[in-house]
Amino acid sequence: MISVLKSPIHVLSEWMYPPTCKACGLGRDGGNLVCSKCYENLSLTNFSNWIDTVSCRDGIDEAYSCWFFDKELQQVIHLLKYSDYARVGTQLGTLTAQNIGTDYNGNIDMLIPIPLHSIKKRKRGYNQADFIAKGISQIWGIPVRTDVLRRSKFTESQTTLNKDERIQNMADAIKIVKDVRGKSCALIDDVLTTGSTMSSAASALKKRGADKVIAITCATPRPGESS
């Protein structure tokens, strides 16, 4: 039988030699998965509404991101793919909310993580956007609703598709399964590139009567770098 408890020697060695940062492999920061130096190295945006520069923006009223999606942040975001490290998402969420403004709420009624299709979710076991939304919720006190959107169509990875193909690929991929009439919703995801996924969700929310839809992500490519 494999013991799930750590041996006293293991605990002592972790205390004496805390594990190194999972992003840079160097820093040791009290057992935190990502060290404070890595967070300090991330390039902050100016947190202003940049919706005018998003290529697919139908249905989205405002868009906010915390950092530019540079190499340093790509290393941190990459950790979200591994279940052992996915809780980094909560920290990214709290930092995103703090940087946008602890008193910002935009009169938002609910935070809605962009859902993964159930096949993908079963494979991965969790949705990383849920962790990010949880972190934002801890700062802004706005409830997270994971029961509003449903991914109705399996969409393959979009990285090799161009803008028009992405829009086509996402058309009707997201369904609204709860009443959102008159509500202000914030869609949450890790990265906003072309906005095709966000826009598909936002348009669906608007069609079902949502009053306002804001897109909030941890990361965005630098202007002119989105594909």
Ligand SMILES: [Zn+2]
């Ligand atoms: Zn680090």
